[in-house]
Amino acid sequence: MDLSEFMTIAISAIFINNFILTRFLGLCPFMGVSKKTKPALGMGAAVIFVMTISGFITWIVYKYLLIGFGLEYLRTITFILVIAVFVQFVEMAMLKIAPPLHRAMGIYIPLITTNCAVLGVTVLNVNMFFKGGKALPFSFATSIFQAFCAGVGFALAMLLMSGIRERLDLADAPEALKGVPIAFIVASLMSMAFLGFSGFRF
Amino acid sequence: MFRSTVVLTTICVLAALTLGTTYSVTKPLIANQEKKERRRALTQKALPGADEYKQRSFEGGEYYEGYRNGELIGYALFAEGDGYSGKIDMLVGIDREGIIKGVGILSQQETPGLGDKCAEIRPGEDRPWFLRQFKGKRRSELDLENIEAITGATITSEAIIKSVKKTVTEFLEKK
Amino acid sequence: MKSLSHEFKKGILLENPTFALILGLCPTLAVSTSVKNGLGMGLAATFVLLSSNIIISSIRNFIPYKIRIPCFIVVIATFVTIVELLLKAYLPGLSKALGIFVPLIVVNCIILGRAEAFASKNTVVRSLLDGLGMGIGFTLALLIISAIREIFGAGTIFGFTVSASYQPAVIMILAPGALLTLGLLIGLCNWLNASSRRRRYGSF
Numbered sequence: 001m002d003l004s005e006f007m008t009i010a011i012s013a014i015f016i017n018n019f020i021l022t023r024f025l026g027l028c029p030f031m032g033v034s035k036k037t038k039p040a041l042g043m044g045a046a047v048i049f050v051m052t053i054s055g056f057i058t059w060i061v062y063k064y065l066l067i068g069f070g071l072e073y074l075r076t077i078t079f080i081l082v083i084a085v086f087v088q089f090v091e092m093a094m095l096k097i098a099p100p101l102h103r104a105m106g107i108y109i110p111l112i113t114t115n116c117a118v119l120g121v122t123v124l125n126v127n128m129f130f131k132g133g134k135a136l137p138f139s140f141a142t143s144i145f146q147a148f149c150a151g152v153g154f155a156l157a158m159l160l161m162s163g164i165r166e167r168l169d170l171a172d173a174p175e176a177l178k179g180v181p182i183a184f185i186v187a188s189l190m191s192m193a194f195l196g197f198s199g200f201r202f
Numbered sequence: 203m204f205r206s207t208v209v210l211t212t213i214c215v216l217a218a219l220t221l222g223t224t225y226s227v228t229k230p231l232i233a234n235q236e237k238k239e240r241r242r243a244l245t246q247k248a249l250p251g252a253d254e255y256k257q258r259s260f261e262g263g264e265y266y267e268g269y270r271n272g273e274l275i276g277y278a279l280f281a282e283g284d285g286y287s288g289k290i291d292m293l294v295g296i297d298r299e300g301i302i303k304g305v306g307i308l309s310q311q312e313t314p315g316l317g318d319k320c321a322e323i324r325p326g327e328d329r330p331w332f333l334r335q336f337k338g339k340r341r342s343e344l345d346l347e348n349i350e351a352i353t354g355a356t357i358t359s360e361a362i363i364k365s366v367k368k369t370v371t372e373f374l375e376k377k
Numbered sequence: 378m379k380s381l382s383h384e385f386k387k388g389i390l391l392e393n394p395t396f397a398l399i400l401g402l403c404p405t406l407a408v409s410t411s412v413k414n415g416l417g418m419g420l421a422a423t424f425v426l427l428s429s430n431i432i433i434s435s436i437r438n439f440i441p442y443k444i445r446i447p448c449f450i451v452v453i454a455t456f457v458t459i460v461e462l463l464l465k466a467y468l469p470g471l472s473k474a475l476g477i478f479v480p481l482i483v484v485n486c487i488i489l490g491r492a493e494a495f496a497s498k499n500t501v502v503r504s505l506l507d508g509l510g511m512g513i514g515f516t517l518a519l520l521i522i523s524a525i526r527e528i529f530g531a532g533t534i535f536g537f538t539v540s541a542s543y544q545p546a547v548i549m550i551l552a553p554g555a556l557l558t559l560g561l562l563i564g565l566c567n568w569l570n571a572s573s574r575r576r577r578y579g580s581f
Contacts, residue, residue, distance in 0.1 A: 012286075016286075016357075017286060021552060022552050023407070024402070024403050024404075024406040024407040024552070024555070025403055025481075026403070027402040027403050027406070028400070028402060028403075028486055031399065031402070073221065073225050073458065073461075073462060074218075074221060074458070075480070076454055076457055076458050076461065076480040076483055077217065077221070077451065077454035077455060077457075077458055077483075080450055080454050080483050080484065081447070081450065081451065081454070084446070084447055084450055085447075110446075113446075113484075114484045114486055114489055115484065116403040116481050116484045116485075119480070119481060119483065119484050120477060120481060123477055123480050123481070124288075124477060127288045127311055127477065128288040128289070131289060174564075175567075175568075175571065176564045176565070176567040176568035176571065177560075177564040177567070180399060180560075180563055181560045181561065181563045181564035181567065182560065182564075183560070184556050184557070184559050184560030184563065185556070185557060185560040185561070187556045187560075188552075188553040188554070188555075188556030188557040188560060189553070191551075191552040191553040191556055192548070192553040194552075195354075195551065195552070195553065198354070198356065198357070205441055206441045206443060206444045209439060209440060209441060209444065209448065210444055210447060210448060210451075213436075213448050213451050213452065214451055217451050217452070217454075217455040220455055220459070221455060221458050221459070224458075224459050224462050224463075225462060228462040228463065228465065228466040231466035231467070232462070232465045232466045235465065235466065235469045239469070309473070310473075311473075311476050311477065316550065316551060318474070353547055354547055354551060
């Protein structure tokens with residue numbers, strides 16, 4: 001295990017296989033929250049946090065609970081419950097500990113539960129770092145790291161999109177394309193740009 | 203509060219029972235599918251033409267020997283490549299000199315429409331065009347110059363080529 | 378009270394989950410690379426939607442409001458896992474083609490959305506029709522998008538070559554093609570809606 005494997009994971013999750021622009025995970029918040037930069041950044045930060053910790057918890061649950069009892073087929077239902085419960089805790093904790101933070105970011109939190117990206121990265125971790133019912137070496141570190149990088153890639157795409165959309169509002173798009181359609185077309189151009197990363201190897 | 207716990211627990215228990223039942227029904231079928239897949243990869247893609255296969259193991263893992271009329275015609279090795287979205291599992295068939303007889307993909311999770319073209323069969327053909335290129339090649343010919351990559355899926359293509367080469371090399375050295 | 382046939386039909390056109398409600402985008406874009414995949418995903422999601430709508434509607438009076446979301450999630454995830462297992466057992470090719478998006482049906486906004494907005498507040502029969510209509514609407518949207526992407530991106534439809542001399546534009550199969558197709562189609566729907574409104578009420 002060397003550093004280059006971590007670099008590959010980072011570059012892959014953030015650029016080559018960007019969760020939003022290549023894998024199409026996390027599109028609903030991408031379309032809904034990316035209109036202005038500040039909420040986009042907030043959502044991005046929240047997602048990085050939830051994804052990383054979810055990656056951590058689901059790894060432990062998968063290795064010790066599911067594999068331990070031969071219940072790998074319960075992966076989907078367990079993971080989504082773990083994520084939902086964790087997100088609920090985060091919301092309650094935020095309300096108690098930092099009410100201003102909750103006022104600013106509170107609405108995004110429940111949205112993150114149904115964010116395909118969070119469940120997506122946990123399932124991806126299992127597919128990539130577990131083989132034949134056993135964990136590959138360093139899978140703990142690589143799983144958490146991949147979850148973190150996926151979140152960063154998500155936040156990056158959100159940030160780029162919000163910058164563009166703030167300007168797009170002032171542009172004179174055809175009536176039928178205003179709003180969601182033009183946002184998708186812009187996203188397709190961004191996705192094309194990110195395709196340029198495909199050959200990049202560390 | 204109490205009622206909430208009871209309701210949620212009941213639902214979870216019912217869910218678990220339903221899933222447990224479904225799983226026990228489908229488990230043998232799924233295992234069967236995987237066995238069929240492996241059998242098909244062995245006999246049709248990696249090492250066709252043999253009438254008898256024996257499973258053996260060496261320090262690198264398990265492999266198959268193929269016999270025709272009692273004579274050893276080649277080996278089938280398990281290869282594993284690092285693809286885009288996970289591991290690509292393959293079965294590589296070689297003859298006694300180490301020339302590739304065929305490659306079959308056992309499982310992959312590459313991007314649909316892109317990397318998963320490694321297993322794509324063009325209409326009118328009987329096996330994946332990408333994998334067909336491996337047949338008849340020696341180890342030294344396993345690179346992107348001699349094998350045409352999948353458009354838009356360089357990483358998938360490279361992963362397969364590299365892992366096939368590595369597996370064959372390691373096997374022949376250890377034998 | 379809206380008629381029963383309305384509950385069924387609305388999901389197909391007026392409130393089409395993909396083109397009108399803009400829900401369930403992730404699988405729509407990711408698996409619409411070929412008509413076969415699109416159809417498979419549409420049917421799998423419809424099965425889950427239908428089953429979860431029926432169950433959630435039947436137990437809607439027993440679920441305390443505060444824990445409704447976790448309850449919905451457990452029900453939906455159960456059916457998704459059933460679909461996962463059935464696909465692996467009977468249709469392994471499709472299971473592999475749809476890949477990670479089979480378990481992701483559980484966070485398909487359409488299913489949770491209908492559970493929250495409809496099934497938890499309506500009778501079983503209505504919820505069944507709602508689920509069926511939405512599912513068919515979703516599948517239809519998937520088929521249209523897949524057909525466009527497959528024809529332009531691979532020159533085939535359902536695996537059958539359309540024209541031998543056509544050089545496919547691979548980008549349609551790749552990510553940008555999906556976003557572009559969806560954007561243009563939603564724009565088309567907006568335009569159709571606007572012009573039918575204009576016809577009915579006249580321009581201002």
